[in-house]
Amino acid sequence: MWKRIRKHTSFRDDENFTFLGKGVDFKGVIHFDGTVRIDGRVEGEIHTKGTLIVGENAVIKGIISAGSLICSGKINGTINAAEKVELMKPAVLIGDVRSPSFSMGPGAHFHGMCDMGANKWFNEEPQDLENVHDLAAHRGKIRAQDAQP
Numbered sequence: 216m217w218k219r220i221r222k223h224t225s226f227r228d229d230e231n232f233t234f235l236g237k238g239v240d241f242k243g244v245i246h247f248d249g250t251v252r253i254d255g256r257v258e259g260e261i262h263t264k265g266t267l268i269v270g271e272n273a274v275i276k277g278i279i280s281a282g283s284l285i286c287s288g289k290i291n292g293t294i295n296a297a298e299k300v301e302l303m304k305p306a307v308l309i310g311d312v313r314s315p316s317f318s319m320g321p322g323a324h325f326h327g328m329c330d331m332g333a334n335k336w337f338n339e340e341p342q343d344l345e346n347v348h349d350l351a352a353h354r355g356k357i358r359a360q361d362a363q364p
Contacts, residue, residue, distance in 0.1 A: 243260075261277070285303065308324070312329045
């Protein structure tokens with residue numbers, strides 16, 4: 216009759232969540248599973264296939280490889296993200312970004328180069344273009360079949 220109701224946490228039980236709080240300084244190479252939130256200082260490499268959340272107080276210098284990056288802090292380095300990079304106020308990112316999706320909110324700052332993979336579309340050979348005609352080549356000309364009575 217009197218049952219105890221258990222509240223569930225906001226994170227799924229099978230998801231790993233790692234937190235490096237404000238005041239934590241780390242140097243070296245870090246490999247994580249799942250979601251990572253950093254509010255401290257990191258110098259080196261950060262690798263995760265999940266989401267990396269960089270808090271407002273975080274300062275990161277080095278190489279970042281992640282599934283997704285959501286940044287409100289300061290990053291100086293190279294970023295490779297498989298899904299997306301999102302900069303939110305007051306983020307400062309100095310370095311190069313490689314990701315299929317890159318967005319910046321008002322108040323975020325970015326100085327560097329961004330590669331969103333457009334080169335792969337330009338380098339691909341066109342396919343099934345045998346029925347496509349160049350309209351510019353025929354501009355102002357009458358087609359031979361239309362000119363006959």
